[in-house]
Amino acid sequence: MESIVIMAGGRGERFWPKSRAGKPKQFTDLTGKGSMLFLTYQRAAKMVDPDRIFVVTGQDYRDITRQNLPDLPEQNIIVEPEGRNTAPCIGLAAVILEHRFPGVTMVVVPADHLIKEEDLFVNTLKTAAELAGKTGGLVTLGIRPTRPETGYGYLRTGEEVPLGQGKAAYKVSSFVEKPDLQKAEQFLSEGGYLWNAGIFIWQVPVILNAFKNHLPDIYEGLLKIGASVGTPENMQVLADVYPSLQNISVDFGIMEKVDQVYTVPGEFSWDDVGSWRALERVFGTDINGNVLLGNVQALDSTNCIFDTCGRMVAAIGLEDLVVVETEDITFICPKDKTDRVRELIASLRSQKMEKYL
Amino acid sequence: MESIVIMAGGRGERFWPKSRAGKPKQFTDLTGKGSMLFLTYQRAAKMVDPDRIFVVTGQDYRDITRQNLPDLPEQNIIVEPEGRNTAPCIGLAAVILEHRFPGVTMVVVPADHLIKEEDLFVNTLKTAAELAGKTGGLVTLGIRPTRPETGYGYLRTGEEVPLGQGKAAYKVSSFVEKPDLQKAEQFLSEGGYLWNAGIFIWQVPVILNAFKNHLPDIYEGLLKIGASVGTPENMQVLADVYPSLQNISVDFGIMEKVDQVYTVPGEFSWDDVGSWRALERVFGTDINGNVLLGNVQALDSTNCIFDTCGRMVAAIGLEDLVVVETEDITFICPKDKTDRVRELIASLRSQKMEKYL
Numbered sequence: 149m150e151s152i153v154i155m156a157g158g159r160g161e162r163f164w165p166k167s168r169a170g171k172p173k174q175f176t177d178l179t180g181k182g183s184m185l186f187l188t189y190q191r192a193a194k195m196v197d198p199d200r201i202f203v204v205t206g207q208d209y210r211d212i213t214r215q216n217l218p219d220l221p222e223q224n225i226i227v228e229p230e231g232r233n234t235a236p237c238i239g240l241a242a243v244i245l246e247h248r249f250p251g252v253t254m255v256v257v258p259a260d261h262l263i264k265e266e267d268l269f270v271n272t273l274k275t276a277a278e279l280a281g282k283t284g285g286l287v288t289l290g291i292r293p294t295r296p297e298t299g300y301g302y303l304r305t306g307e308e309v310p311l312g313q314g315k316a317a318y319k320v321s322s323f324v325e326k327p328d329l330q331k332a333e334q335f336l337s338e339g340g341y342l343w344n345a346g347i348f349i350w351q352v353p354v355i356l357n358a359f360k361n362h363l364p365d366i367y368e369g370l371l372k373i374g375a376s377v378g379t380p381e382n383m384q385v386l387a388d389v390y391p392s393l394q395n396i397s398v399d400f401g402i403m404e405k406v407d408q409v410y411t412v413p414g415e416f417s418w419d420d421v422g423s424w425r426a427l428e429r430v431f432g433t434d435i436n437g438n439v440l441l442g443n444v445q446a447l448d449s450t451n452c453i454f455d456t457c458g459r460m461v462a463a464i465g466l467e468d469l470v471v472v473e474t475e476d477i478t479f480i481c482p483k484d485k486t487d488r489v490r491e492l493i494a495s496l497r498s499q500k501m502e503k504y505l
Numbered sequence: 506m507e508s509i510v511i512m513a514g515g516r517g518e519r520f521w522p523k524s525r526a527g528k529p530k531q532f533t534d535l536t537g538k539g540s541m542l543f544l545t546y547q548r549a550a551k552m553v554d555p556d557r558i559f560v561v562t563g564q565d566y567r568d569i570t571r572q573n574l575p576d577l578p579e580q581n582i583i584v585e586p587e588g589r590n591t592a593p594c595i596g597l598a599a600v601i602l603e604h605r606f607p608g609v610t611m612v613v614v615p616a617d618h619l620i621k622e623e624d625l626f627v628n629t630l631k632t633a634a635e636l637a638g639k640t641g642g643l644v645t646l647g648i649r650p651t652r653p654e655t656g657y658g659y660l661r662t663g664e665e666v667p668l669g670q671g672k673a674a675y676k677v678s679s680f681v682e683k684p685d686l687q688k689a690e691q692f693l694s695e696g697g698y699l700w701n702a703g704i705f706i707w708q709v710p711v712i713l714n715a716f717k718n719h720l721p722d723i724y725e726g727l728l729k730i731g732a733s734v735g736t737p738e739n740m741q742v743l744a745d746v747y748p749s750l751q752n753i754s755v756d757f758g759i760m761e762k763v764d765q766v767y768t769v770p771g772e773f774s775w776d777d778v779g780s781w782r783a784l785e786r787v788f789g790t791d792i793n794g795n796v797l798l799g800n801v802q803a804l805d806s807t808n809c810i811f812d813t814c815g816r817m818v819a820a821i822g823l824e825d826l827v828v829v830e831t832e833d834i835t836f837i838c839p840k841d842k843t844d845r846v847r848e849l850i851a852s853l854r855s856q857k858m859e860k861y862l
Contacts, residue, residue, distance in 0.1 A: 464838040464845050481821040488821050492804050
């Protein structure tokens with residue numbers, strides 16, 4: 149049986165003020181069906197037993213993780229002493245898994261993605277796990293693009309790897325950074341490109357070996373941490389070593405450098421909910437192109453996203469705006485400027501307005 | 506001594522949601538110094554004793570009027586059985602004044618204007634009252650225009666009436682409807698035009714005679730009401746007669762038709778606070794042209810009006826928007842579309858969402 153690692157340490161600043169420092173995006177209930185982390189856990193639990201599910205998160209989110217996932221064994225919450233990038237996060241999970249389930253196949257999923265067809269998702273992961281076992285390579289899920297999305301990275305597919313029953317995986321010939329619209333349209337019309345979903349499958353010894361080859365400094369730190377797992381010194385070693393590990397993504401640090409990388413195309417609908425526009429896809433729009441969540445009165449307004457938490461938002465003559473209301477903050481911003489929320493958050497921080505972060 | 510009638514029956518829909526059905530504009534505290542009605546009463550009390558001050562308002566606003574004006578004798582609150590226009594309102598006050606202070610000079614002021622130099626205002630009213638006594642005419646204050654305002658009506662001044670000490674009043678040669686910008690600019694450069702502030706001064710017998718000549722149907726109703734003042738039947742007569750009186754403004758029904766109309770120029774700064782833009786004049790704007798009232802974080806935003814009541818409004822990249830936040834409503838609208846708030850209110854009414862009116 150595989151083991152699934154849910155990465156739940158993100159700060160979710162892009163979704164401020166719905167996502168807050170004390171309760172980032174992965175802990176929010178976007179769909180009304182439960183927090184994104186809870187939904188991710190539920191999907192994982194369709195594939196493996198709860199003791200095989202691990203959540204990596206930050207010190208500040210240990211309690212909220214337990215509240216979100218009462219069925220998760222407490223020792224399966226892996227706490228990062230401080231937030232790093234995906235490479236250290238995955239390495240940390242790998243050495244802990246190697247201690248608990250030596251040689252296990254590890255599935256890594258972000259905690260803040262939406263996936264509709266859960267059985268299809270689980271089956272795709274199983275296929276990927278088999279492929280990882282058979283090839284001894286690194287496997288990533290690739291999502292068949294349905295629009296010329298400029299917000300995702302892409303995988304360029306190479307040599308086909310038959311999976312039987314007419315299905316196929318591919319070797320990844322290259323990783324492509326977020327394209328501009330023209331390129332994204334080209335990818336869509338050419339074919340041979342998949343969205344990089346950031347969902348990985350590999351055997352733990354394989355990924356640790358990849359760390360050794362391509363991120364040796366991190367690997368050395370991971371060895372120290374790994375040696376302390378299960379001992380009283382673990383917390384101290386983690387606190388000493390982890391913050392010094394290089395801040396680098398697993399894509400950039402490993403995936404792009406390894407030869408044996410495969411992708412299994414996923415046919416389920418997937419959304420990384422990476423920007424407010426994702427709400428248009430998740431909830432659909434009315435005849436005027438508006439997303440209307442909560443108590444909204446919109447007169448003569450088009451292509452806006454309204455997300456309110458109880459009080460009324462009354463709008464007249466608005467276009468292409470995002471309006472998000474939480475208990476204590478109303479956020480208003482044109483759709484094409486929402487990236488600048490980081491500047492706003494930085495400004496609040498410099499004004500010592502922590503309660504609004 | 507004169508008597509001052511404060512008209513406080515307006516619904517203030519233009520300032521929704523800050524102005525609400527249960528607490529219209531005149532009862533709101535716009536400046537932090539007290540409700541507009543309270544400030545109006547304070548100005549009146551600089552000129553006359555409290556028992557000479559009358560407030561005309563609606564049934565629903567009797568209690569809030571008493572709360573706003575604890576020093577006002579209760580019998581000086583004149584309650585309209587239902588809201589009419591300024592002609593019936595002024596006629597009603599006139600017959601009540603004629604009962605209480607026969608032959609008195611009556612000053613009519615709206616409850617929802619802002620006036621800065623209060624002593625100058627009072628002195629101007631005294632001058633106007635003298636003029637009304639001397640000429641037996643109808644007097645209206647005229648405000649010297651300081652900008653090509655398209656939101657006000659104008660008075661065209663005619664023959665000069667010397668007041669002594671180098672000062673002058675004028676006969677009003679015509680009333681001019683709200684002009685377009687070109688005309689407003691012309692008025693300003695030509696001179697000879699004053700803003701019609703809706704502040705009137707006349708002897709009660711004179712205005713009643715004007716009703717008799719120009720609005721005989723209303724006059725007949727007023728006679729019936731006047732005959733009942735001080736009797737146990739008064740309330741009943743008022744309830745029977747008042748709602749049937751013609752819905753017409755005193756400007757249109759009387760002022761424009763009477764020959765003996767004078768205007769005394771007021772040199773005090775005056776604002777009818779007729780739209781959200783008035784907040785720019787009242788509070789001034791920051792370097793980006795924004796009005797920032799309350800808890801506002803505005804990044805890269807220009808020429809907006811923000812008025813919040815405690816929670817934070819965080820804005821990025823907004824232009825020319827009005828953003829008003831109350832306890833239960835957030836209102837967002839481009840400055841040039843705020844007139845359409847009436848449509849929004851009508852829509853709420855048709856949806857039976859009374860609590861938001």
